[in-house]
Amino acid sequence: MRILVLVKRVPATGGRIVLADDARSIDTRYLGFVVSPHEECAVEEAVRLIDANGGESVVLTLGPTEAADQLRDALAIGIERAVLLETDGSDWDPVATAGAITDAVKDLEAAGGPFDLILAGNESADSGGYQVAIRVAVALDRPIVTGIKALEVRDGVATARRQVPGGADVYELPLPAVVAVREGINLPRYPSVPGRLRAKRKEIERIVPERRPGGPTLDRLQVPVEQEQHVEILGNGPEAAPRVVELMRELGVL
């Protein structure tokens, strides 16, 4: 079977978001980069499915030249090929992103055969548009389910579970299909040292994508004002326990 995984490079923002001077992007000078935890799980799921069924896995991202790092992270845990739709690093809206990814899927399929499964994250960590995977699926006329926490593939049918209050909805869809997953579907492995070395040597296929108009169009970012709390220090170390328990009584939680 052939599987394509879609990932997006985002900054790991830590304890506080600081904006660039033009307020149109996050100041990333001192930050590392990752992909959404949902997408890490999509990558892990692809590796497991190919281990079990044989075939080829490909990871694809649309992003700046540095997004090659996130592709290598995926190669390091067992994805075979990586494709970078290289941009100038500016913000691409979901319509433009999905359009470019759809173009690339068609090209990749024309050259290498169809993908039985396209895996994505449920939402990107930064912009959280909740739509790129759905747009790609609709453009390719393939069924899609989102929010998936368990996935099985057998005899050309994907069975997928989505959490709902009190349990899970079970979906079934024929392949080829698109599935957007959530963190918790699996526990991603850490890359091994040989895995990292292998990933380093692999070539990343680069494509310059065509950007179509779309939206919504980012104008300005704004960090919500957080009311700084006044912190009452109850004490240091275990000696604080009586005061903590007194507080619990006052709050009525004991």
Added chain:
Amino acid sequence: MSAVLVLVELAGGAPDRLSAEALGVAGGIAKAIGGEVHAVVFASASEADGAADAAPALGGYGVSTVDLVAGEGLAAYAPAAWAAAVTQVATAGPFAAIVASGGERATEVLAHVAARVDVPMAANVVSVLPGDRWRVTRQRWAGSLLEEAFLDGQPRLLTVAAHAVPALEPSASASAAPATVTRVDPAITDADLRARVVGHDMTAGDSISLADAKVVVGGGRGLGSAEAFAMLDELAGLLGAAVGVSRVATSLGWRPHAQQIGQTGTRIAPDLYIACGISGAIQHIVGAKAAKRILVINTDPDAPIFRRASYAVIGDVTAVVPAISAEIRRVRGGG
């Protein structure tokens, strides 16, 4: 002339909480553009009569017309089928905007509509300013960052961020005219039913109780090991609390993901959140935004989580938590 269409999910005959939030935003847009609010409501064939009875009361939420979509193909949820029906209603419009709630299904259905009609969609919007170009403010990073954006397209498609705007209260006045109800028989194709719910598994998941817990005891990397979580379980047991964890605790395999609090985990809303050995990364804290009070137990008084805390104990969690549990036992034993 121009109207706003809202996707409404009914629970017990009334809009559910997230739909009431969407109705509030839709009402604001309708007022700004001088138009009406229409609602689209889904029902399986067997629910259709009940929904038809309940729908006129949407008039109290400012809705003038309800398009009740009912039919065979809607017996089981299928996102593309729902989207086909919304698209059908939308095409009969015209509508200036289509608004959905921040619910999982509503968001997904609207994204399908956006893809079919080929217009932009803004997810998790908190405010809308119609005009020559519509401006929306929407959440990024699960609400840790706001984005002002231009939203174009005919119609404008947007979902309303969950629990970020007030839910619309129904008008009690008898003058609220009942909504007119029109039944829509949607044209659903086999292709629309390729991905659909075929069953339910009611054995899974305990994260619901985490979301509803009055007290949550949380643990992160500062616990140091999977074994150390036994002391959190103990304290949680004494308090009748749920245990929640940071992503580090799940990534290291110390705890199941169902217990993760945050952007890619569960949102909690307790009266008290006791955060032990957790630094307070924005992706964690965003899941605890609705907590009334946070008590931090941490060795580092400069950790970002102190900025969100009401109370703090500075110290080693592996010493402080057992001492708290012992003290609870002592005061309970002593009456």
